Amino acid sequence: MDQNAQASTSGLARRDFLKKTATVAAAFATAPMLRPTVYGQAPSANVTGANNKIAVGIIGVSEHIGKDHLMGIRDKSGDNNTVIAAACDVYSKRRDWAKKEANLKDSDLYVDYHKLLENKDIDAVLIATHDPLHAPITIAALEAGKHVYCEKPMTRYLDDAFKVYDTVKKTGKVFQVGSQGCSAMGWHKCAELIKSGKLGQLVWAQGFYCRNSPGGEWNYPIEDECKPENVDWAKWLGPVKKDQPFSPEDFHRWRKYFRYCAGPLGDLVPHRLHPLMLASGNPEFPSRVVCIGTLSVHADATTAGVPPRETPEHVQLLAEFPSGYMITITVSTVNAKSPGFVLYTHKASLEVGTSGESIKLLPERDFAEDIDPDTINGLQAEDLRVHEKNWFDCIRSGKTTNANIELAIRVQTVLSLAELSDRFKTACMFDEKTRKATDASGKEVGPLTYGA
Numbered sequence: 001m002d003q004n005a006q007a008s009t010s011g012l013a014r015r016d017f018l019k020k021t022a023t024v025a026a027a028f029a030t031a032p033m034l035r036p037t038v039y040g041q042a043p044s045a046n047v048t049g050a051n052n053k054i055a056v057g058i059i060g061v062s063e064h065i066g067k068d069h070l071m072g073i074r075d076k077s078g079d080n081n082t083v084i085a086a087a088c089d090v091y092s093k094r095r096d097w098a099k100k101e102a103n104l105k106d107s108d109l110y111v112d113y114h115k116l117l118e119n120k121d122i123d124a125v126l127i128a129t130h131d132p133l134h135a136p137i138t139i140a141a142l143e144a145g146k147h148v149y150c151e152k153p154m155t156r157y158l159d160d161a162f163k164v165y166d167t168v169k170k171t172g173k174v175f176q177v178g179s180q181g182c183s184a185m186g187w188h189k190c191a192e193l194i195k196s197g198k199l200g201q202l203v204w205a206q207g208f209y210c211r212n213s214p215g216g217e218w219n220y221p222i223e224d225e226c227k228p229e230n231v232d233w234a235k236w237l238g239p240v241k242k243d244q245p246f247s248p249e250d251f252h253r254w255r256k257y258f259r260y261c262a263g264p265l266g267d268l269v270p271h272r273l274h275p276l277m278l279a280s281g282n283p284e285f286p287s288r289v290v291c292i293g294t295l296s297v298h299a300d301a302t303t304a305g306v307p308p309r310e311t312p313e314h315v316q317l318l319a320e321f322p323s324g325y326m327i328t329i330t331v332s333t334v335n336a337k338s339p340g341f342v343l344y345t346h347k348a349s350l351e352v353g354t355s356g357e358s359i360k361l362l363p364e365r366d367f368a369e370d371i372d373p374d375t376i377n378g379l380q381a382e383d384l385r386v387h388e389k390n391w392f393d394c395i396r397s398g399k400t401t402n403a404n405i406e407l408a409i410r411v412q413t414v415l416s417l418a419e420l421s422d423r424f425k426t427a428c429m430f431d432e433k434t435r436k437a438t439d440a441s442g443k444e445v446g447p448l449t450y451g452a
Contacts, residue, residue, distance in 0.1 A: 054392055055085035057122045057146075058102075059113050059137055060129035061094040063220065065151060065178075067101075069126050072385050074102055080392045088116045090232040091251075093225045111232050113137050117144040124395060126388075127151060128178075130254050131261050132450065133238045135160035142171045149391050151178035152270035153262070154408045157449055158416035161409055162435055168405040174395045175405045179274035180387035182403035184356025185380040187275040190343055193350065193361070195281035198371065200346030202280055204326040207272035208338040209264075216300035216309065217333035218255040218267075222248045241451040249307060256300075256309035259450075262419045263293070263311020264331040269418070272329050272341075273317075273411050274403055275356060279343055283410045284321040285432045291317045291418035297334040317418045327414075347371060357381035420446045 056073060060066045066089070074084055087098035088110035095109045102108075110116040113133075117125070117140055124147035127137050135155040141148050148168075154177050155161040168175045181187065194202050213219075226248040233246045240259050244250070254260035255267050277283040293312030300306045314332045321327075341352040347367040351360040357379050363371035380386060387402065394401045417428040417437050428437045428445050437445045 052081075052396070054080070054082045054395060055121055055123045056082055057086040057088065057116050057119070057125045058084060058098065059088045059116065059125055059127050059141075060133070060151075061087055061089040061091075061098045062128055062130075066094075066128035067097070068384065069128055069388070070098060070102060073126070073388060076385055076389070080389055082392060085122050086110060086116050086119060088113050090236045091226070092230045093223065112235060114140065117141055117146065122146060124148070124174075124391075130236075131156040131266055132240050132259075133236075135164055136238060138164050138175075139167045142167045142173050142175075145171075145173070147174040147391075147395050149176045149178060149388070152274070153266045153415055154412040156261070156266075157447065158413060158435075158437075159447055159449065161412040161416065165405055165409040174391065174398075174401060175408070176387070176391040176394070176401040177270075177274070177403040177405075177408040177411075178387070179270050179403050179411075180384045181271055181275040181356055181382045182278055182407070183380070183387040183390050184275065184382040186352045186356035186359050186376075187279040188402075189359055189376065189379060190279035190350050190352060191281035193359075194279070194343070194345065199348045199350075200367070202323070202325050203344045203346060204328070205276045205279070205341075205343040206339070207276050207327070207329045207341050208331070209268040209272050210330065210332040210336050210338045212336040213299060213333050215303040216256075216306055217264075217313065218253050218309075219300065219303060219306050220252045222252050226251055239450045256307075256311055258310045258423075261311060262415065263309070264313075264315045264333065265291070265293070265317070265415050265419050265422075268331045268333075269315065269317060269329055269415060270411060272331075273327070273414060274407060276327050276329070276341075276343070277411055277414075278402075278407055279350075279352075280321075280323075280325055282323070283407050284323060284325070285410050286319045286414045286417060286430050287322050288320040288427060288429050289317070289414055289417035289421055290427045291315065291421040293422040299334055312422070315418075315422070317414075319414045319418070353379075353381075355381040416448075420448060423448070 058066060058070050061070060073082055077083060084102040086108045087102060087104060089095050090111055098104060099109055125141045127134060127150040131153060134150050138148050138150050155164060193199055228246050237244055255263060293315045295312050297313055300308050313334045317329045319327045343350040348361055348363045348371055359376045361374040363373060390402050413430060417430055420437055421428045424445055426439045426445060430437055439445050
């Protein structure tokens with residue numbers, strides 16, 4: 001083929017690619033609830049018709065996320081054809097609040113989540129407890145025939161994550177993890193562009209979640225009503241060692257302490273890691289993870305009477321995947337500067353808007369003749385209500401949720417290995433077949449578990 005013919009063919013291919021890109025971008029803008037197609041899931045047994053009302057139980061009515069879910073589902077009940085049928089919390093004040101806000105009867109309120117799950121009129125449960133209860137409640141709910149939305153992180157420890165994974169696969173129920181960035185269409189568009197092959201191999205990506213908390217992160221106000229007679233402390237502890245004395249500090253500020261949470265790795269990193277792994281178009285288990293967490297500013301010390309934290313103030317994570325894709329995520333609670341979100345391929349870079357609402361395609365100089373720069377705006381942005389709706393839609397359709405179990409287990413593996421790496425001060429390798437983490441010599445690292 002002569003050079004002119006080659007140039008003509010190249011130009012046609014490029015124009016065809018860009019034309020398809022523009023067409024799909026328009027589709028994403030007008031149909032924000034498109035689903036990823038990487039993984040399948042069995043149809044629901046609970047809700048068989050598109051018009052059937054979904055009865056939801058809220059387990060965990062916490063101040064910072066459970067209440068938001070309850071009010072959001074309540075306010076969108078007409079649009080989503082749902083009803084809040086029950087609420088469960090170990091704290092009497094929160095149960096009273098749920099009763100009022102969701103117009104519930106006393107018989108709809110529960111202290112013990114097992115009792116709620118016995119209610120056959122409930123189709124699905126939303127779990128917004130602290131991290132140690134995510135796995136036992138999720139597994140019990142799935143086995144009781146309920147569909148599950150579980151707040152991030154999926155579980156506290158890796159062994160529990162695989163127990164949840166196996167139970168989802170066994171029961172076929174619809175599972176969504178609460179990382180609402182996965183319902184922002186910018187990440188799905190990135191996945192489509194990367195899977196097309198036109199941008200070359202995916203090389204690496206960067207993400208950030210940075211904020212500054214002068215008085216110390218997660219030092220939420222402690223309520224006067226938080227007393228032993230108003231809180232079922234043993235049920236709240238769950239799998240955490242039972243001799244832990246009642247502590248309003250722990251109850252309200254549990255993210256500060258390793259026995260309940262991995263700190264930034266459990267609370268903030270998932271918001272970035274889920275979308276960046278989804279955006280690859282083919283989420284993988286990690287092959288190697290390295291993480292460093294620091295606690296050097298001691299922002300807690302600036303507020304009188306506030307105990308110091310155990311979990312880090314600043315974390316940097318680096319994950320490598322079998323394809324060669326690498327992700328680096330920085331999370332800080334002591335400096336709010338954020339460089340932005342970018343995925344880098346061999347031939348171009350994809351800059352993603354803060355809420356996943358836009359993409360800027362920037363070709364590498366050496367491939368500028370093959371790929372034109374482009375900007376796609378107006379995509380569905382990150383939105384908790386959209387993420388909830390995605391779960392409800394998939395319960396009815398049997399389609400795959402945006403933050404489904406296959407993505408969730410891979411993300412949780414990275415998170416758990418990152419905690420192992422930081423706390424044991426080593427690089428962690430992962431074997432998908434054995435589900436074990438090892439150091440470079442092949443010696444098993446961990447596992448961390450309750451009471452460790």
